[in-house]
Amino acid sequence: MLFALSPTQETTGYVAVATLLAIAGVFLLLPRPRGRFVPGGIALLIAAAAVFGTWLYRTFGQPMPDVIGSALFWLFSAGAVVFGTVLVTQRNPARGALAFAFVILSTCGLFLLLAATFLMAATIIIYAGAIVVTFLFVLMLSPSHAPTDENDRSREPLAGALAGFAFVGLVLLALFQTSLTNQRDHLLAQLVTPLEREKLAAAIAQLDAAEKALAGDTSTAVAREQRLAAFDAAFSPVRNALAEVVGVSSAEQIHSPQEGSLPQRLGRLGTVSGGPEKLFRADVAARQTLTQAATVRELLHRVPPTVEAIISMPAAGQPVDVATAQAEVRKLRDAVVLLHGAGLMPARNVANLGYGLYAEHLLAIELAGVLLLVATIGAVAISHRKREPLPTPDAKNAPAGVEGVQ
Amino acid sequence: MTITLWHFLAVATVLFGLGWVGFLTRRNLITMFLCAEMMLQGVAINFVAFAFYHGNLQGQAFVLFLLAVAACEAGIALALFVSLYRRQRSLDSSDWQHLREPGIPVAVDEEPLPAAPDERFPTLPPAGVRPASALGPEEVARV
Numbered sequence: 228m229l230f231a232l233s234p235t236q237e238t239t240g241y242v243a244v245a246t247l248l249a250i251a252g253v254f255l256l257l258p259r260p261r262g263r264f265v266p267g268g269i270a271l272l273i274a275a276a277a278v279f280g281t282w283l284y285r286t287f288g289q290p291m292p293d294v295i296g297s298a299l300f301w302l303f304s305a306g307a308v309v310f311g312t313v314l315v316t317q318r319n320p321a322r323g324a325l326a327f328a329f330v331i332l333s334t335c336g337l338f339l340l341l342a343a344t345f346l347m348a349a350t351i352i353i354y355a356g357a358i359v360v361t362f363l364f365v366l367m368l369s370p371s372h373a374p375t376d377e378n379d380r381s382r383e384p385l386a387g388a389l390a391g392f393a394f395v396g397l398v399l400l401a402l403f404q405t406s407l408t409n410q411r412d413h414l415l416a417q418l419v420t421p422l423e424r425e426k427l428a429a430a431i432a433q434l435d436a437a438e439k440a441l442a443g444d445t446s447t448a449v450a451r452e453q454r455l456a457a458f459d460a461a462f463s464p465v466r467n468a469l470a471e472v473v474g475v476s477s478a479e480q481i482h483s484p485q486e487g488s489l490p491q492r493l494g495r496l497g498t499v500s501g502g503p504e505k506l507f508r509a510d511v512a513a514r515q516t517l518t519q520a521a522t523v524r525e526l527l528h529r530v531p532p533t534v535e536a537i538i539s540m541p542a543a544g545q546p547v548d549v550a551t552a553q554a555e556v557r558k559l560r561d562a563v564v565l566l567h568g569a570g571l572m573p574a575r576n577v578a579n580l581g582y583g584l585y586a587e588h589l590l591a592i593e594l595a596g597v598l599l600l601v602a603t604i605g606a607v608a609i610s611h612r613k614r615e616p617l618p619t620p621d622a623k624n625a626p627a628g629v630e631g632v633q
Numbered sequence: 634m635t636i637t638l639w640h641f642l643a644v645a646t647v648l649f650g651l652g653w654v655g656f657l658t659r660r661n662l663i664t665m666f667l668c669a670e671m672m673l674q675g676v677a678i679n680f681v682a683f684a685f686y687h688g689n690l691q692g693q694a695f696v697l698f699l700l701a702v703a704a705c706e707a708g709i710a711l712a713l714f715v716s717l718y719r720r721q722r723s724l725d726s727s728d729w730q731h732l733r734e735p736g737i738p739v740a741v742d743e744e745p746l747p748a749a750p751d752e753r754f755p756t757l758p759p760a761g762v763r764p765a766s767a768l769g770p771e772e773v774a775r776v
Binding site for chain 2: 259261300317320324330338349353361364365372375380387390391394398402406583584588595601602603606610
């Protein structure tokens with residue numbers, strides 16, 4: 228290669244080129260009486276998107292484990308950005324409002340990807356009303372199809388595009404640099420890494436198989452031996468996989484800073500240095516994850532001997548209690564499922580959000596209600612038309628009478 | 634690639650920046666209002682993304698307040714549009730540039746607007762009356 232560039236230099240180049248192309252494209256697209264060139268602007272914007280996409284692919288492209296999630300993310304974010312550009316550059320405000328509706332829908336898709344189901348619904352409901360009202364205003368206040376000052380002129384198109392996109396480019400660059408240095412930082416230390424999540428998911432399936440292996444004929448000692456052998460065959464990979472994730476015992480030596488079981492990693496975050504890591508230690512989610520990992524570890528030690536004892540040594544004269552053994556395995560499975568979902572958002576989004584709002588932010592809710600009331604009164608006061616006083620029957624005489632009194 | 638916090642922050646930044654450009658450059662009050670709402674959406678994505686990666690709901694609660702403030706803003710803004718429109722019969726924000734700071738020059742639109750296409754509708758003569766001047770004699774003959 229001709230130039231050996233560091234990742235930061237390469238990123239700077241890509242982001243700068245994309246930013247310049249975007250500035251030029253939006254400048255060409257913004258409405259003006261003369262010099263507006265729509266095909267060129269669109270081509271420049273597509274070029275900017277292509278440069279940015281190339282950088283994304285080269286930097287983060289491989290590997291790509293979560294294909295559906297990634298595809299949805301790119302779909303929604305591309306929708307938001309494309310329709311946002313349409314809103315900014317569209318002459319007709321009614322079409323702009325339509326593009327804004329699509330921006331809102333794409334944003335709601337992103338909310339859904341971020342496990343904010345209630346916010347998604349609330350945003351759609353609120354902004355649907357807002358957009359319909361905006362439509363009414365456009366229809367009411369935009370009188371004709373003739374070119375008008377407000378729709379066909381822009382205020383300082385070049386300076387405006389420069390200001391906005393310079394800001395975007397700088398923030399993207401800063402984001403990239405912090406993402407390089409903060410990859411192991413407290414904010415982004417995933418509680419359960421994707422690799423661990425895969426192992427846990429495999430363990431759940433294997434535990435199901437082990438539970439099934441316990442069922443069957445247990446009348447003779449030979450049959451019981453067979454059941455136990457099948458159970459062991461299904462259980463031993465689970466034991467190894469889970470031991471890698473949650474550790475064998477709670478007091479293990481830390482070998483290297485990069486790897487280790489989940490309790491080691493989370494514990495290390497709290498002990499390596501002060502500052503934000505302390506905040507992370509205080510984080511409820513991390514503590515819950517550690518507790519769940521400890522539960523899994525304890526069950527992992529307890530379940531196999533218990534199952535073996537139940538199967539191989541039934542009480543005299545009683546049938547073998549397969550159901551209890553299976554319940555033990557299921558306990559371990561449930562604990563693994565909980566650990567598998569640790570750090571993800573709670574599934575009961577609406578209930579938890581409502582609880583948080585009314586338990587922790589009650590005063591703020593009241594203030595927001597007062598704000599809405601004041602805004603309503605203010606809107607009425609602003610748009611209230613002051614009526615001319617109605618002419619009274621003796622209107623002609625009234626001024627004279629008033630003067631006469633004075 | 635796994636989608637991380639940074640990806641969501643990047644989308645939020647782009648939305649915020651686009652809204653900013655629109656708010657600075659567009660002159661239609663309604664479009665400016667929509668661009669401001671788009672900036673708010675970018676901020677909301679930031680909050681929700683941070684809430685997701687912290688594993689708590691504080692960010693989502695904040696976005697609910699943000700929605701409330703956005704609703705207030707929409708109400709006040711639309712009321713302002715109505716009263717401004719009553720005075721100037723226009724949604725152009727530059728009609729109000731006499732409210733600017735002292736010492737800042739007036740922005741003048743130099744280039745003329747393109748001429749509107751002439752769409753005059755035909756006016757029909759009253760029934761039973763011979764049109765006097767609308768049609769010349771040869772056209773009358775053709776009809």
